[in-house]
Amino acid sequence: MTTDTSLILCDLSPFRHSTRTRKIAVTAAPHLPGTVRAVTLAQVGRNGAADDPGLSRIDGIEVEQLPVGRIDQRRRLTASIRNLATVYLPALWHLRRRVLATRARTVFVGHIALFWIGLAHRRRWGSQVILNGRERPGGIRTRGSLATWFSRVEPVLLRLVARRAPVTVVAVCESHATQFRRLGLDDVLVIRNVPLAAFAPDFVPPPPGPDLVVACVGTLYPGRGIEALIDATVTARAAGAAVRLEVTGPASQEYRTALLDRIRDAGAEAYVSLPGPCPPTEVAARIQRAHVATALYEAVDPANDSLSNKLFEGVVAGRPVIAGDLAENRALIERFAVGWSIPVEPAALGALLCELAADLPGVRAMAEHCYVTGRSEFVWEAETSVLQKRLLTAAGEQPSSPVPSSHSRGLL
Template sequence: MPETPQLPTVAGRPARVVSLVYNDASADSRVQKTAATLRAAGADARIVAISRESAGHAPGPGTVGAGVPVYRVHDLDLTRLLPGLTRGWRRWRGRNPDGTTPVSSVPEPATGAAPSTASAPPAVGGEAAPPAVHPAQAVAVDLWMRLYQTTRLGYWWLGAVRAARDVAPDVVHANDANSLVPALLTTAGTPGRVVYDSHELWRRRNTRQDRWLAPAVDALVEALGTRLAAGVITVSPSIVDWLQRRYRLADPPTLVRNIPTARQVPPREGGRLRAMAGLGEDDKVVSYTGSITTGRGLEETVDALALLGDDVHLVLLGYGAPQYVTRLLVRARQAGVADRMHLVGAVPSELVPQTLADADVAVVYVRPICLSYRFSLPNKLFESIHAGLPIVAADLPDTAEVVRRYGVGEVFDARSPAELAEAIRAVLADPGEYRRAAGAASASLTWEGEAERMLGLYARVLGARADR
């Protein structure tokens, strides 16, 4: 494998890069890979994230991934700071004081009903809010959650700026628009520059449609950030085009897709998915990997499973909010396939291809309920290709283009469970060619190939300050 190109030094030292991300960075493979690549290219790269003590990610310094330094800023977590208030708040909203929701409060969807795509706002401590029982209560909960989440973000911004300024970075890598404000504040009045990495189409992501202030602020921040940034990166060709047109950028954003690092396709017999689900070699395994949540076509996939033979099983590798998982299990029971849907938990991102290897086909399904989803290019597509699996993918522009170009599977109408079932049936009937195509495609679809473009952008950004 060729050596990683080296970035210019600044004033005789490695370039200092701070990557800002509004999560704990423990499971964000893109953020980890970006920082690791910059370090391999000679930069002093580190991550500034947010703490999540309930998951074991305390405030202060640490490492993630392959030893990448991370500093986690204190989170404004009222569950920890004001436990008595939190317990009272939960009782008032119909929860148990420990934060769990009584099973009786989780509604069962009506048979044949279309799945809801609305996401409940997170509650104190990050829980999802159950349905309110009174209109006044619903308004109070909504106003409180908006205020709390806005204050929580602002609190992280302040901590992130302090942590980043201590490093005196040459470049601040802003992961998504919610980190643009602290990135711009960190570099204000300094020679430092900002690189904006848009992991999705931020202004058209899946959010509540009854809001007006937050989208207006998002639009203002991203418009200002893209114009002030020294470089813009994003994850799919469609988002590249949208950002360039919307903000009238002289140069298109740099395309850096979120693809796993180069590796050999694991042997099928080395996979773990069947063992995790308790399935045998005679079973047909349809895999799903990623967040178990709304907008991922899981309801339609359950409906499609009911149209397939009794030997076909759906195995979900990932995690989701308990309320959503409960509703999905209810739907599976109503469809008569509860015994053929298996939730096996999550594994670290670097182990996903190895784990998936003994599946028969991977479903890559994002419902186009917002423009960001329509333009997405999911990690699970590339993880499944790296596992050597045939793909059954929703007919969305960027996803379908990859599937068709490399011949790794079939594309189906994203609105039709019947078409999904037919595509799965077609692949299961003759998977060999698709498996061979996936193995060949994995050799050229690598993070190292994507990172070359990112490092080229960084070389240009650092060029003005580089040693001559």
């Protein structure tokens, strides 16, 4: 028996900004017998992740984005407490009510901090619960972040979840999956955060030169190595290298101002640009305007060693990638020869930029290899085939009414 909704997804970030949640929704929707719905907040965090509240269709998915109060952007303890008490707790309770109002066989929880909503949905409807493990469990250590507060208690909570309720966790790499299993979560799938097949359907040759163009595309925040990349570009230019840097993405106003001040103080406005965010549909094109893409997550936070989607997007767009010298990045880049892993600090980055600028034909020659590798190895539809089969199987056994409380044990 089926119902109107086969899959409901919930997340903290607006749908367009919820990368994995959005990709799972758009991939599953054509194959499931019922509707696929997503419920998210309309705004979250200090990094500019915001969209219009209300009901809409995005990428063919029924999306409801819930309004939130004004977020205090200051990185202070009092601001975090105020945001939690007056902004997020009311919004999350609203999110819970909207998710529980929808009967569906599967609930996909896009941020693992919302596990309690998934378990509540299971108690009410008997649904299968899938938790998106976007980072290493317990790995976030960003100062002043509410995510860090949750991350500190995450291992304890997940051990409790593992004892009380059957759930599936989707991890982004095998080392993370191992840590989830050590917490008692036995059903863990590894799904790397690779792009959809439609992300970059055609090969675009890199620009002819004469400058080496470097692209940094994605949400901008401390820990992504942007300051080091700006400083490295300045260093390379001072050494005579023809290098330009384009930094594209949303950011908090405070952080964007700090980056612009850094560029101005270095006198780098002529060759370092910060044009602002672009729609997701333009990400590949922004990368393809450059010779080299970047995924420079710093080692300051264990959660950063997570095989970022920015690494995969660069390769699939047909560009070699400069990535932070983290274990997961290093292993993938060495295996597929799709770029360079390097310490995220100005001297090392500056030296590499000088080398690449001096061998622009060699850098350009890597583009087609990266594109072919990306199309054969890093395609979302193939990466998620096991998960898609589970969603389709579950959709054929939908309950027609809430499950009595005696039939389910959960945390909520």
